[in-house]
Amino acid sequence: MDVTEVLLPGVGLRYEFTNHRGDRIGVVARRTGDFEVVVYGADDPDEGRSVFELNDEEADAVAEILGAPRIAERFADLTKEVPGLASGQVEVRAGSAYDGRPLGDTRARTRTGASVVAVVRGEEVIASPTPRTVLRGGDVLVVIGTHEGIAGVEQIIRG
Known part of the structure; x- marks a missing residue:
């Protein structure tokens, strides 16, 4: 299955794929941590109908159910597309x-401008x-x- 990723400047990322029934599905991952799932109509492939929205806590629950490790990989991929944006890992x-x-x-x-987008705890x-x-x-x-922001987070965590 092919998943297309589209950078939405100022918004986040949109993932699109066609499911086994031929429906075009989109998942908008907003920078705020919220997600929206949309289905595109066959008559107008540019118009997406919102199926449901999830806040960050609800998205976490669904992500754990469906396989959260891929999310961290995708955020790392995002940094390759945006100049000046980097990803890093800081151990507690x-x-x-x-x-x-x-x-x-x-x-x-607040202190560094960098965001913690995931916590990896063993296999979770x-x-x-x-x-x-x-x-x-x-x-x-x-x-x-x-x-610099990532280095700042490392300084904070390490004391």
């Missing part, structure tokens, strides 16, 4: 100041973590931002 070490504390306590985005991927997501030693944060 056991016993660090943020081991056992919510992501929001780091104030990483928490896509679009909320500020309430509790970090654990061994977690790997997937960070999107400038190189």
Whole structure:
């Protein structure tokens, strides 16, 4: 199956594919963490009809059910398409100041401008973590931002 990715500047990414029944399906992954699933009509292939929308928490649940590891890969691909945008990984070490504390306590985005878009915990991927997501030693944060912003997140997490 071919999945087409379309960068939507200022919005996020749109993924499109044709399912086994011949329906054109689109998933809009907004930068806000929200997602919208649309179906394109056969009579007008440019007009998408919204099927449902998910907030970041709901999208996390669906992503875990459907295979969240692909989301982190796609965010990494996004950085190749946008000049000045990079992705990085920051490990939360056991016993660090943020081991056992919510992501929001780091104030990483406010302090660095970089965003934590996923938390990899063993085989599990928490896509679009909320500020309430509790970090654990061994977690790997997937960070999107400038190189300086990613380095800033690493400094915050490592103390």
